Amino acid sequence: MSTSTVDVNPHDHGGHGDHPSDPHFQHHFSTLEQQFDTTKIGMWIFLATEVLLFGGLFVGFGLMQARFPEMFKEAHHHLQRPLGALNTVVLLFSSWTMVMGVLSARTNQKKKTVIFLVITILCAFIFLGVKYFEYSHKIEEGLLPGHFYHHHGDLIPVVNGANGYATFFSFYFMMTGLHGIHIVVGIALLAWIAIRANRGEFNSNYYTPVDLVGLYWHLVDMIWIYLFPLYYLIS
Amino acid sequence: MEWIRSIFLPPQGSAFAAEVDTLYMFLVGLSTVLFIGIAFAAIYFAFRYRYKPGRVTPHITHNTTLEIVWSVLPLLLCVVIFFWGFKSWLKYSVAPGEAMEIQVTAKKWLWQFEYPDGSRTANELHVPVGKAVKFVMTSEDVLHDFFVPDMRVKHDIIPGRYTEVWFTPTVLGRHQITCAEYCGKGHSDMMAKLMVDNDADFKKWMETGGDEWKSYTPEKWGEMQREQKGCATCHSIDGKRGQGPSWKGIYGKMEKMNDGKEYLVDDAYLRESMLMPNAKIVASFEPIMPSFQGLLHPQDINGLIAYIKSLK
C-alpha cells in the first residue's frame, strides 16, 4: 500500500525512549518529549489568543482616548500611582519567583518548588489586595463605569451625554477587571501545581504543568506591564 | 441592448446611474464569459475524460508558465476593474458646489426633508430636474440608510453625525427612496416618494406644499404636522404641562391670558397662536413660542386645528 508501519509497540513498557512507564504519558504521543513539545505549542497559541483578546480592549481604549483627550487626561489623575507602581513591583517579583519555581521543578528540588510557588501565590494575593483598596477608593469617589459614574468636581462639562470620564472608568474597570480575573484563575492554577509539587509529582523528566503555568503567569504579568503605563503613567 | 440592461437594473435616473450601469454590465459580460468557460471546462472534462478501467493518467504536478499566466491575468483585470469603480466612486463622493442642500432627518420610521428655505416635508421629496441636489443626513435614533435605486446612490445615516449623498436627476417623474439599513419593525415601511419635477412644477410645489396632505384626513395630517414642525416639543396631548399648554381638551374652552382677559379657543384663536404667538399669552406661561409664519401652509394650519379639535 502507500504506507508501511514501524514496529513500535505502544504497550512496550520500559523500552524506547523515556515514555512508557511515566503515569503522565498520553498514549497518542510517541514519546514524552513529543508530548511536552506539543503541550508547549498549545500553550503559546493560547497565549496568542489572550493577547488578541486584550488587544481588542487596548484598541478600544486608544480610540476612546482620541475621542475624549482632555477628559481622559483629567480622569487618569484619579488613579493612585504609588499603588499601581507597588502592584507592578509585586508582579515582576512574582514572575521571578515563578521562574525559580520552574527551575526548581526541573532540577528535582521539591521543597524549593513548593516554596517559590507559594510565594508567587502570596504576591498574587497582595496584588488583589492592593486592587481592592484601589477599587474601594474609586467606588467612594463615584468614579464608576458608564451610567454609574457620579463623581463631582470634574472640570469639563458633559455635553449631550458624552461623558468621557465615565468611558475612561468603564475601560479602566473592564481591563483591570479582566486582568484581575486572570490573576484569580492564575492563583487557582498555581495552587493546583503547588499541591501536585508537594506530592512529588514533578521531576526533571516531567515538569510540564509548572512550565505551562509559568508561561501563563508571565503573560498575566506582561499584560499588566502594558496596562500600568497606559492608565497610570501616560499624560 | 437596453432590454438586457433593464433585466438587471432599474431605470436610470441620472447620468451617474448610466455610468454605474456601464461598469455593471461589463462585469455581467465578463462574469458570463468566465463562468461559461469554467462550466464548459468542468463538464467537458467530466465527459471527455470519463472513467475507463485500466487507463493511466499523466502525472502532471504543475506548469509554472500556466500558473503565472492565470495568476497575473486575473490580477490585471482586477486592477482595471478597481480603478474603474474607484473613478466613478470619486464622482459620487464629492458633491458639486452649487448643489441645492436638503437636510434629511431619518427616524423610526419616517423620512423628514428640509429645504433651504426651511420648509419641511415628510416622506415626500420634490427636486427640480437637471439640478444637482445634495443630502445632508442624520438620524435621531438608530442607523438608517438613504437609498435611491434609480439614482444608484446609497449611504448610511448615522445618529450623532452627518453623512452626505448627492445626485443630479435627469428623468422626470416618480422614483423610490427606501431605507437600506435594518432599523427595526418598520424598516421595510420606511419608503419615501421622490418626484423629479420640471422647473414650473417644482416652483409651484415649493410655494403650496404639494399634494401629499390630500391623502390624509385633516386630523391625521395635523397629527403628523405636530411631530414634523416641532409642536410636540412644547405641547403635550395628554394634559401634562410643558413649555406650552397641553392641547388636550382646549378646543371650545375659555382660556385666561396673562393680562386677565379671557378668550374662546376657536379656529381663529388657534390660527393666531401659530402665526402671531405673542399676541396672546396664556396665564402662567412665558412668551417664548416662535412664529410659524411661512413655515405652515394653509393645509397644515387647517390640519392642526382639526387635530386639536379631536383631542377631547
Next chain:
Amino acid sequence: MAQALTHSDPHIGDRPRPAKNYLNETTGIWSWMTTVDHKRIGVMYLVAVSAAFFLGGILALLVRLTLLTPSHKLFGKVLIDADTYNRVFTLHGAIMVFLFIIPSIPGSLANFVLPLMLGAKDVAFPRLNLASFYLWCLGAVTAVASMVFGAVDTGWTFYTPYSTTTQNAVGLMTMAVFILGFSSIFTGLNFIATVHKLRAPGMGFFDMPLFVWGTYATAIIQVLATPVLGITMVLLALERIFNIGIFDPKIGGDPVLFQHFFWFYSHPAVYIMILPGMAIISEIIPTFSRKTIFGYRAIAYSSVALALLGFLVWGHHLFVAGQSELATVLFSALTFLVAIPSGVKLFNWLATMYKGNISLETPMLYAISFLLLFAIGGLTGIFLGALSTDVHLTDTYFVVAHFHYVMMGGTVIAFIGGVHYWWPKITGRMYSETWGRIACALVFVGFNMTFLTQFFLGSRGMPRRYYNYLDQYQPLHAFSTFGSWVLGLGLFITAAYLLASLRKPADAPDNPWGGTTMEWDTVSPPITHNFEGQPVLEHEPYDYRPKVKKPA
C-alpha cells in the same frame, strides 16, 4: 495500485475485519459522553451541526414562505408579523453562521479525518477536543434560550445603536456567541499543535494532504480572529448593561466603531468557512480523477495567503457605512487582491480534471457543483468589491445572493460532498449512489432557483431584511420561494438515504474510491487507535502513478 481498485472491485486490498472498531469497542451513552476519541467527537459534532442546520433551514423556509406574496398570507391568513419576521431572519443567520457553518467542517470532518491523514492516533489535546464540543453544546443551549426569552431581531450582525437599545434577548445571544467563539478557538489551537507535532515519520509539511493544509490555515484564523469577536460581544453586552459609552452615540460613543470591531472578526470568519470547504474539494477531485493534484504548492500557499489576506479587507463591509474615504479606497484595492488566491485554486482543480480518468459518484458531483457555484459566488464578489457598483448593490438582495453562493453553494456543498466521501470510512457503510445523484441534482437546481433570482432582486433595488416589499418584486420572490422547496426536498432526501444506510451491515471497503491519503490505509470504520502500529509515509501526496513491479 490505487487505480485498479475502484470500479473493478473496491474490496481489493481490504484488511481483515477486526472484532471491534471505534463505534462498538465501548458501548453506552456514558462512553460517548466521556470519550476523548477524535472520531467519536467528530461523529457527535456531525450530529450536532446537522441539527443546527436543520433548525436554521426551517427558519429559512419560513422566511421564504413569508415573502411568497407581499401580503404574507398563506391560505388566507397572515403567516407572521413584522416583529416575528425580523426575529426569524436574525436567528436564521445567527444559527447558520455560529452554530452550523463555522464549527461544521472543522468539528466534524476535520476532527475525524485529520489525525488519520497524518497517521496519528488522535489530535494533540483529546480532552480539549471534548471540551470544545461541550462548549458548542453550551453555546447552542444559550442560543436556544435566547429564542425562548424574547429572541433577537437585530440581524445576525448586531449593529449598534439598535442592538444596544432594543428590548430583547441580545444579552443571551451575545453570551452564546462568546461561548461558541471559545469552542472554535480551542479547536483551532488543537489542530495547529496536531499538524506541527503529530505527523507520521516521513511526512514533511509538503507531503501533507491538502485537506490538512486547508484545515491548518483555517485554524490560524480561528485562533487569531475569534478572540476579537469575543471582546466585541463583551463590549456590546457591557454597553447594554452599563452604558459605557463606546458605541451608543447618545452617550458619546461611535456606532461605526462597532462595525469595525465586528467585521475585523467576521470577515476572516468567512475564510474559516470556505477554506475547509476548499480543502475537501482538493481531496475529492484528484481521487475521482485518479490523477495527481495540479499545483499542490500553489494550493497550499494560497490557503495560507487567504488566511492572512483575509485579515486586511474587513472595511469592504463598510463602504457606505461612514468610514473614511481613504480607508474605503484601500479596502477596495485589497479586496481585489484577495480574489486571486481563490481563482488560482479553481484553475488548479480544473487542471487536475484535465486528462484525468473521471467517475461521477456523488462526492464528485458535489465537487463539480462546488466549482460552478463557488465561481458564481466569487465572480459576484467582484461586483461588490468595485466601489461604484457596491454603492448600488450593498444592503440589497444582491449581497444576500452573493454570500449564499459562497457559503452555501461553496461550504455547504463541499461539506455534503465530504460527508459522502468519508461516509464509508466514518460509518463503515455505503450510501445509495442512485439517491445520492438524484438528491444532488435537486439540491443544485433548487439552490440556483432560490438564489440566482436574488441577484436580480437586489440589482433591481430590493433592499435586504425587508418584510414588506413593492409589488413589482413579487414574481422574483415567488420563484425564489419555489426554489427553496426544491432545495429543501433535496436536502431532506439526502438526510434520509444517509440515515437509511446505517441499517445496513458495516462492510464498506477500506478504500472504496482509491484514495491515496492515509485515512484509506485503515479499516472502515477505523479501530479506536486508528492504525495498527505507527504508519510511515513513503510517497508524495496524490501519487497515482502505477507502482513498478519489482522482479521476484
